Amino acid sequence: MGSQPTDTKRRYEYELGHTDRELRRLATQAALVEPFTRSYLQRAGVSQGMRVLDVGSGAGDVAFLAADLVGPAGEVVGTDRSPTAVVAATARAKEHLLSNVGFVEGDPAKLTFDVPFDAIVGRYVLMFSPDPVEMLRGMTRHLRPGGVIVFHEVDWTGAGSFPPAPTYDRCFRYIVETFHKVGTNPYMGLRLHAAFIEAGLPAPTMAVSALAGGGSDGLSGIDLISDLAVTMAPVMEQTGVINALDLQPESLQERIREEATTNGSVVVGRYEVGAWARLTGSSPARQ
Ligand SMILES: C[S@@+](CC[C@H](N)C(=O)[O-])C[C@H]1O[C@@H](n2cnc3c(N)ncnc32)[C@H](O)[C@@H]1O
Numbered sequence: 001m002g003s004q005p006t007d008t009k010r011r012y013e014y015e016l017g018h019t020d021r022e023l024r025r026l027a028t029q030a031a032l033v034e035p036f037t038r039s040y041l042q043r044a045g046v047s048q049g050m051r052v053l054d055v056g057s058g059a060g061d062v063a064f065l066a067a068d069l070v071g072p073a074g075e076v077v078g079t080d081r082s083p084t085a086v087v088a089a090t091a092r093a094k095e096h097l098l099s100n101v102g103f104v105e106g107d108p109a110k111l112t113f114d115v116p117f118d119a120i121v122g123r124y125v126l127m128f129s130p131d132p133v134e135m136l137r138g139m140t141r142h143l144r145p146g147g148v149i150v151f152h153e154v155d156w157t158g159a160g161s162f163p164p165a166p167t168y169d170r171c172f173r174y175i176v177e178t179f180h181k182v183g184t185n186p187y188m189g190l191r192l193h194a195a196f197i198e199a200g201l202p203a204p205t206m207a208v209s210a211l212a213g214g215g216s217d218g219l220s221g222i223d224l225i226s227d228l229a230v231t232m233a234p235v236m237e238q239t240g241v242i243n244a245l246d247l248q249p250e251s252l253q254e255r256i257r258e259e260a261t262t263n264g265s266v267v268v269g270r271y272e273v274g275a276w277a278r279l280t281g282s283s284p285a286r287q
Contacts, residue, residue, distance in 0.1 A: 016231055018084040023059045025227050030061030032224055033272055036209045037123055037152045038065055040274030043207070044150035049073040050118040053142055055108045056080055056125030060089030060101070062152075066121055067101045078103040079111060109138025116144040123152040126195065127179075127188035136199035143279050149201060150276035155189025158210060158271050159225075165215070165265040168222065168256045171229045172270070174242050178232055181239040189273030196277055204275035211269035215260030221269035222260065226253040 016022055046052060050070045054063040057078030067076045078101065080086050086103045093101045104111065108120075120143050126132040136149075143149060159172045179186040188195075189208075196204045213220030229236075230249040236242045248255070260267050 018058075018082050018088070022231055023085070023088050025231055026059040027061060028227065029224055030059070032211060032219065032221065033123075033152075034061070034065060036272045036274065037062060038069075039209075040150055040152050040207060040276060041066060041069055041119075041121060043205070043274070044119070044121075044148045044276035045278065046070065046119045046121065046148065046150065051115065052076045052119045052121055053108060053113070053117040053139070054078040055120060055122035055139060056128075057089055057103060058085050058124075060092050060103065062121060062123045063089065063101050063103070064093070064096065064098060066119075067098055070100065072100055074100060076101045077113070077117075079106055079108040081105065081107050107135075107138075108142065109135045111142075113142050116147070117142050118144060118147050120147070120149045121151070124154060126151060126192070127153055127185045130183060132185075132188065132191075132195050133198045136195060136201065140199065140201065140279070145279060148276060148278050149196075150274065151192055152272060152274050153188040153192055154186070155191075155208075155271040155273050156186040157190065159269055161260060161263075161265040161267045163263055163265055165256060165260040165263055165267060167252070167259050168225065168265070168267055171247075171252065171256065172225055174236055174247070175225070175229055175232060178236045178239055178241045181241065182235065186270075189271050192273060192275035196275060202277040202280065204277040206276075207274045209272045209274075211272075212266055214264070214266060215257045215262075220260075220267050222256050222267055223253055224269065226256055 046069045048071045052066045057063045057080045063076045063078035083105050086105045089103045120139055129135045156176050161168045176186045211221030233247050233249055
């Protein structure tokens with residue numbers, strides 16, 4: 001079971017950044033994990049005609065997914081505190097001719113909106129917050145009574161390879177160690193249950209999924225982990241976790257695939273955790 005970061009102070013505003021490469025990585029990652037997020041949103045009750053707030057929208061993929069679920073009669077507002085992300089997501093919405101999605105810059109826990117939302121959704125965002133409970137409390141102000149809140153966060157507790165592919169195992173250990181060093185919680189997924197309750201929300205319904213497969217499997221998530229390690233390599237070096245060159249980023253993915261194939265390993269990705277709850281009119285979160 002994972003532990004909490006020992007130093008919860010954030011040393012990086014957001015260690016993954018918003019370079020073109022990172023925005024592309026988010027979109028590639030989104031395609032792999034989309035079925036999990038779609039299932040969590042649907043099971044939470046996100047459906048036709050709803051007005052949805054997407055928290056930490058990045059390149060916009062969760063907002064686009066929500067837009068598909070709410071249809072033309074619904075509306076999605078994506079939020080991100082990074083102006084670069086908002087510009088990129090807005091451009092992609094235009095490219096895909098999506099007229100029911102818009103993006104605004106800011107932290108939704110602090111923003112104000114004229115009309116309350118029927119649903120609040122978010123993926124891979126609470127893990128970066130120094131106080132996810134406070135963030136949940138802040139955003140819940142925008143939810144109407146009876147509205148739903150659903151988060152998809154990762155938890156690295158279960159990641160590993162069986163039998164071991166040592167380069168893969170080292171790679172995800174470096175990622176987890178770097179997250180700890182910068183104050184990001186790699187175990188936010190399984191922490192969602194307590195965070196909802198502490199924020200005054202009902203205890204959530206939860207589900208866990210994971211990508212898994214062999215070295216030759218394109219959907220095994222090897223690309224996802226190796227891409228993330230390459231993105232994080234400069235921060236790994238700055239925080240003293242590893243010399244970025246030792247990671248040999250340009251051949252990392254290929255080496256993991258070869259090793260997993262040679263060793264007959266099944267590579268299991270991080271847990272993709274969903275948690276959702278429906279607000280009651282009398283929930284303390286609204287008082
Ligand atoms: C890992 S990305 C995930 C993007 C998107 N949700 C997805 O799953 O593809 C996290 C995003 O959350 C944004 N973010 C982090 N903390 C935030 C906050 N407190 N308010 C608004 N955006 C935030 C970051 O700027 C970044 O774009």
